[in-house]
Amino acid sequence: MKFWRYLKALLRELSDETAYERHLALSGSTHSAKEWRRFSDERHRAKYSRARCC
Amino acid sequence: MKALLWLAIACVGALATGAIALNRGEPVNSFWLILAAVCIYLLGFRFYSKFLAARVMALDDNRATPAERLRNGHDYEPTNKWIVFGHHFAAIAGPGPLVGPVLAAQFGYLPGTLWILAGGVLGGAVQDFIILFASLRRDGKSLGAMAREEIGKVGGFVALITVLLIMVILLAVVGLVVVNALVGSPWGAFTILATMPVALFMGIYLRFVRPGKVLECSAIGFLLVLLSIFGGQWISLSPYAAAFTFSGITIALAIIAYGFLASALPVWLLLAPRDYLSTFVKLGVVFLLAIGILIVRPELQMPAISRFIAGTGPVFAGKVFPFVFITIACGAISGFHALISSGTTPKMLARETHARHVGYGAMILESFVAIMAMIAACVLQPGVYFAINSPGAILGKTADAAVATITAWGYPVTTAQMATLAHRVGEATLFSRTGGAPSLALGMAQIFSATGGGDAVLGFWYHFAIMFEALFILTILDAGTRVGRFMLQDLAGNIYKPLGRVSWMPGVLVSSAIVVLGWGYFLVEGVLDPLGGINTLWPLFGIANQLLASIALCVATTILIRMHGAKYCWVTGVPLAWLVTVTFTAGWQKIFSTAPRIGFLAQANLMTGRSAFNARLDAAVTAVFLILVTVILLDSLRVWASILSGTQPSKARETPFVQSHLSVEGL
Numbered sequence: 001m002k003f004w005r006y007l008k009a010l011l012r013e014l015s016d017e018t019a020y021e022r023h024l025a026l027s028g029s030t031h032s033a034k035e036w037r038r039f040s041d042e043r044h045r046a047k048y049s050r051a052r053c054c
Numbered sequence: 055m056k057a058l059l060w061l062a063i064a065c066v067g068a069l070a071t072g073a074i075a076l077n078r079g080e081p082v083n084s085f086w087l088i089l090a091a092v093c094i095y096l097l098g099f100r101f102y103s104k105f106l107a108a109r110v111m112a113l114d115d116n117r118a119t120p121a122e123r124l125r126n127g128h129d130y131e132p133t134n135k136w137i138v139f140g141h142h143f144a145a146i147a148g149p150g151p152l153v154g155p156v157l158a159a160q161f162g163y164l165p166g167t168l169w170i171l172a173g174g175v176l177g178g179a180v181q182d183f184i185i186l187f188a189s190l191r192r193d194g195k196s197l198g199a200m201a202r203e204e205i206g207k208v209g210g211f212v213a214l215i216t217v218l219l220i221m222v223i224l225l226a227v228v229g230l231v232v233v234n235a236l237v238g239s240p241w242g243a244f245t246i247l248a249t250m251p252v253a254l255f256m257g258i259y260l261r262f263v264r265p266g267k268v269l270e271c272s273a274i275g276f277l278l279v280l281l282s283i284f285g286g287q288w289i290s291l292s293p294y295a296a297a298f299t300f301s302g303i304t305i306a307l308a309i310i311a312y313g314f315l316a317s318a319l320p321v322w323l324l325l326a327p328r329d330y331l332s333t334f335v336k337l338g339v340v341f342l343l344a345i346g347i348l349i350v351r352p353e354l355q356m357p358a359i360s361r362f363i364a365g366t367g368p369v370f371a372g373k374v375f376p377f378v379f380i381t382i383a384c385g386a387i388s389g390f391h392a393l394i395s396s397g398t399t400p401k402m403l404a405r406e407t408h409a410r411h412v413g414y415g416a417m418i419l420e421s422f423v424a425i426m427a428m429i430a431a432c433v434l435q436p437g438v439y440f441a442i443n444s445p446g447a448i449l450g451k452t453a454d455a456a457v458a459t460i461t462a463w464g465y466p467v468t469t470a471q472m473a474t475l476a477h478r479v480g481e482a483t484l485f486s487r488t489g490g491a492p493s494l495a496l497g498m499a500q501i502f503s504a505t506g507g508g509d510a511v512l513g514f515w516y517h518f519a520i521m522f523e524a525l526f527i528l529t530i531l532d533a534g535t536r537v538g539r540f541m542l543q544d545l546a547g548n549i550y551k552p553l554g555r556v557s558w559m560p561g562v563l564v565s566s567a568i569v570v571l572g573w574g575y576f577l578v579e580g581v582l583d584p585l586g587g588i589n590t591l592w593p594l595f596g597i598a599n600q601l602l603a604s605i606a607l608c609v610a611t612t613i614l615i616r617m618h619g620a621k622y623c624w625v626t627g628v629p630l631a632w633l634v635t636v637t638f639t640a641g642w643q644k645i646f647s648t649a650p651r652i653g654f655l656a657q658a659n660l661m662t663g664r665s666a667f668n669a670r671l672d673a674a675v676t677a678v679f680l681i682l683v684t685v686i687l688l689d690s691l692r693v694w695a696s697i698l699s700g701t702q703p704s705k706a707r708e709t710p711f712v713q714s715h716l717s718v719e720g721l
Contacts, residue, residue, distance in 0.1 A: 010140040013133065014333055015268035026127035036265035037322075044321040046129065049540045051217060051393045052533045054150040054224050054384055054599060 016043055060100065067093025071171075074358070075164060081353040084429045087163070088347065091171060091425045095418045098175035103183065103414040110614065110622045111187045113406040118714040120194045121402055130194070132404035134721040135411055142399045143416040144333050146182070146391045147340065149228055149527050150384025150599075151420050153490040155428040156497075157592060158381045159439065160369040162359040163432045165378045167425065173379070173386025174421030177629035181603060182391045183413035184610040184626060189396035190409055191708040197396045197606060203707055204612040205689050212682050213605050214541065217393070219679065220598040221538045222569070224390075225313070226576030227591040228527045233305045233581055234489030234588075235520050240298035241290035241480050243305070245517055246524045247298070248282030249328070250312075256327035268330055275331045279525070283517050290480055299482075302581040309531065310574035316532030317539055317566040325532050332526040339522045343426050346501040356432035356439065361464060368444035369488070370589045371651035376640040380596030385424020387629065389602025391417065392609075404718045430497030431490075437467025438475065438484075442493045445586030446486040456485050478509055479516035488586045495519035538569035579668045585651060590672055593644055597676060600637045601683045604630060608690040615697050616706045623694075634687065641680045645673045 012018045023039045024031060070090035074082055107113045121132040133141075158166035189195055195203075198217070202210025236242045256275045264270060289298055300308075316324050365373035370381065384390070395413060403409060431439060440460045441449070449456035453469045460467050476484045479499065484492065499515035540556060542565045547554015553561045580587020607630035614622050647653030650660050654673035658666045696702035 006134075006136050009134065010137050011269060011334070013137045013141055014144060014337075015272065015330055017266065017268055019128070019131075020266055022127040022131060031266060033262065033265040037261065040260075040322060040326070043128070044326050048321055048325060048533055048536050050397050051221065051390065051537050052148070052530050053146045053390045053394055054148045054228070054388065054530070054595075 016040070019043065060097070063093050063096055067097060074167065077358060081355060082163075082358070083351055083353050084347060084433065085351045087167060087354070087425060087429060091167075091422060094171050094175060095422065098179065099414060099418060102175065103179065103410050106180065106183060106414070106625065107407065107410045110618070110625055111184070111409075113187070113409060115405050115407050116714055117406055118712040118716065119190060119403050119406060120400060120709075121404055122714055122716045123712055124193065124401075129398070130401045132716055132718070132721060133402040134718075135404070135408040138399060138402045138408065139412050139416055140337070141402065142394065142412050143419055144337060145394045145398065146384075146388075146416060147336060147420055147423060148384065148390075148530060149231065149523060150388060150390075151424040152427045152494055152523065153231055153592075154382040154596070155385055155424045156431040156490040156494045157369050157443070157588065158378050159356055159428060159431040160360060160367040160443065161363050161374050161378055162357050163354055163428055164358040165363065165374050166382055166428055169378055169382055170385045170421055170424045170428065173382070174418060174424075177603075177632070178385075178387035178391065178421065179414040179417035180625060180629060181387055181606055181610065182395045182417040183409060184613070185392045185606055186395040186400055186403075186409045186413035187406075188610065188613050189400040190403060190406060191706070193709050194401040195396060197392045197609065200396065200613075201605065201609050201686075204609055204616070205686065205693055208689050209605075209608075209686050212686050214545075216598075216602055216605060216679070216682050218538060218541045218545075219675070219682075220389075220595075220602055221534055221541075222572040223576060223591065223595045223598050223675070225531055225534045225538075225573035226580060227588075227595045228530055229306065229309050229313075229573065229577040230580040230587045230591055231489040231491050232309060232524050232527050233302050233577070234487060235491040235495070235524060236300065236305050237302045237487075238299055238483070239290075239481055239520075240295040241286040241513075241517055242520045242524075243286075243298045243300055244289045245279075245282050245286035245521050246528070248285060249279055249521070249525060249528075250324075252278045252282065253324050253328040253331070256331065257323040260327055261322050271327065272330050272334055275327065276335065279331070279335075279521060280518075283514060283521060286517060287480060287513065303578065306574075306577050306581045309528075310570055310577065312528070313531050313535045313574070314566055314570045317535040317570065318562055321536075325529070325536070328525070329529050329533065332529045335522055336526050339519075340423055340426075343430070343498060343501065344422075346498075346505050347426055347429055350501050350504040352429070352433040352501060352504065354429065354432040355435045357436065360436070365649075365652070368440060368448045370592060371649065372593070372640070372643065376636040376643070377593065379636040380593055380600055380640045382424065383596050383599040383603075385421050385427070387600070387603050387633065389599050389604070389606055391420075392603065392606035404716060404721055405714075427494060430494055430501060433497050433500055434493060435467065436465035437461065438472070438496075439493055440465055441467050441472055442484050442487050442496065443490070444486060445488055445584070445589070447584045447586070449486060453483075453485060478512045480513040481516075486586075488588050490588070491520065491523045495523065535566065535569050535573070538572070539565045542569060579671075582665075583668075584665075589651065590654075593640065594672060594676060597637050597641050597644065598679050600633050601679050604633050604637065604683050605686050607633065608686055612690055612693055612697075613706065615694050616704050619704065620698060634683075637683075638680060641676050644676050 124130040201213045363374040498519040502515040610626040650656045658669035
């Protein structure tokens with residue numbers, strides 16, 4: 001049970017869904033297409049400016 | 055009681071290692087390899103990493119981590135250690151630990167396996183762990199920033215240039231792996247082409263249809279990609295097969311055009327959705343492969359040591375020393391990991407002691423992935439392995455000539471056997487499919503199909519494995535091009551300011567074109583290379599990657615000397631000395647060896663025109679790598695001498711201690 005819980009949490013972390021929830025909580029905003037786009041643009045800008053591993 | 059348990063693990067590990075090392079003649083079951091690896095990893099983690107954590111780094115859970123102190127909900131966020139572990143592993147695991155061991159299998163399974171185990175436990179995991187710790191104590195600073203602070207401005211600048219150059223070689227070599235996997239394969243080409251509209255669909259779905267539903271979108275994307283594998287099979291048997299049968303140079307040019315487009319297009323449209331998908335597929339396949347090997351426990355057909363350790367190998371030229379150590383980088387020690395360990399990961403750790411599980415533990419898991427790749431390559435009959443991985447220039451122009459050459463090496467194989475195998479996986483031929491990906495895919499397909507379905511599903515699993523490899527290699531290509539573009543714009547901004555603006559379209563297009571042309575040139579060179587581009591590019595990439603590891607170990611050694619004087623400098627100093635010895639020997643041989651298959655200059659002397667120029671260019675690139683790292687080494691030696699002699703302050707440059715108030719229970 002614990003393993004599946006961790007697996008789900010890991011998948012949500014890797015998919016940025018948890019980070020988005022944190023973003024909503026922190027900014028006090030609610031989910032909307034516009035908010036997701038704002039969050040994901042910012043997230044991707046940081047993510048894809050770092051070197052990728054081989 | 056615990057002591058007895060660890061003694062038993064040590065004894066079993068020694069027995070299993072003895073079984074794989076001393077056995078000659080008889081096929082060895084892969085279970086022995088797994089057993090030896092698991093015991094060595096357990097011992098390394100339990101004792102060596104604990105020693106490093108307690109004595110060398112003195113990890114302190116009372117000290118607030120950057121994630122706690124600088125928490126912002128974005129980069130800096132305290133996260134459960136197992137989630138950070140998965141995140142970090144997903145970030146460090148690329149094609150390197152899969153392809154390197156497959157190529158190194160030409161020496162037999164033993165040399166590569168021993169290097170993966172020893173290098174992983176004593177080198178790679180130590181590097182990742184200490185760089186993670188160093189970044190953790192410096193607010194999550196990058197390797198370049200730490201090199202600048204600890205060694206000097208020269209060190210920081212050289213680290214940046216080295217990363218940019220390595221990126222160019224890395225992208226070329228992984229591009230070549232994809233080209234060689236797809237050349238003359240309508241099934242593979244269709245499947246990979248189909249992933250592009252799938253990614254575009256995912257991008258639009260995620261942006262406009264169901265914003266934020268990444269897992270749902272990835273699940274749909276995965277189903278569509280699976281369908282594309284079946285679609286590829288249908289195409290390969292249909293009259294349209296010819297339309298999807300491409301030459302190497304066509305695929306190379308398509309990849310170059312794709313790299314440019316993907317780098318300039320909005321991230322959300324292509325790169326990000328495919329990155330999500332490839333991350334999940336990568337983790338899933340690694341997990342499946344481990345399960346498959348444990349269920350099937352296949353026998354290794356490859357001998358422990360092959361006749362090619364003397365340097366006459368067809369896959370790549372050069373003796374087992376130093377070439378096995380640069381061929382396998384990511385599964386043993388990889389400089390690129392230092393970039394990840396000083397990137398996102400240190401900003402997510404809730405406790406200092408978690409660095410041990412994440413830094414040391416994730417590298418051990420990556421090392422285990424390399425062991426699985428070695429097994430997948432070695433379950434193939436040696437004759438089949440060499441038929442797939444040897445270039446046509448060595449094997450001969452016809453299938454009969456190829457099997458005669460390979461059989462004369464002492465590894466019997468027949469044309470009928472190769473034709474049957476190619477037919478079973480739905481390919482026209484498997485001869486000279488160099489690059490490692492096809493043989494890895496075949497090995498994986500044999501393991502997966504042995505768990506159920508047999509020959510009937512061999513073709514599906516083969517193309518599933520090709521899709522899995524190509525999917526994340528292409529993600530690395532476009533993400534890498536984008537990163538290279540940012541680095542270049544960063545440098546160019548010093549000359550002409552607008553070029554430094556990442557939103558200025560002319561700057562974006564020019565810098566993207568320069569980066570793409572950089573790796574594209576080496577990719578085309580590799581495709582046209584009569585000796586098989588892998589023989590040239592993979593050692594170049596290995597040397598570059600290990601030299602980056604040398605830079606990381608220089609930084610780590612400087613930090614340890616500042617913390618403890620000379621007492622623990624051997625922890626990183628010994629791996630550093632080994633890597634410098636290996637890479638400088640390999641680099642020297644690649645430039646100056648008189649054997650044309652090894653030495654670039656000797657090759658150039660035998661060639662004319664563009665081929666001669668390319669060989670000289672490769673020699674020059676290798677020389678630049680060696681010079682850059684010599685500069686860092688000398689600079690580091692100067693800093694170490696001045697710290698140890700007391701002319702430079704020895705105090706570690708860490709952020710001041712702040713008491714932690716974070717509870718990790720709810721994470």
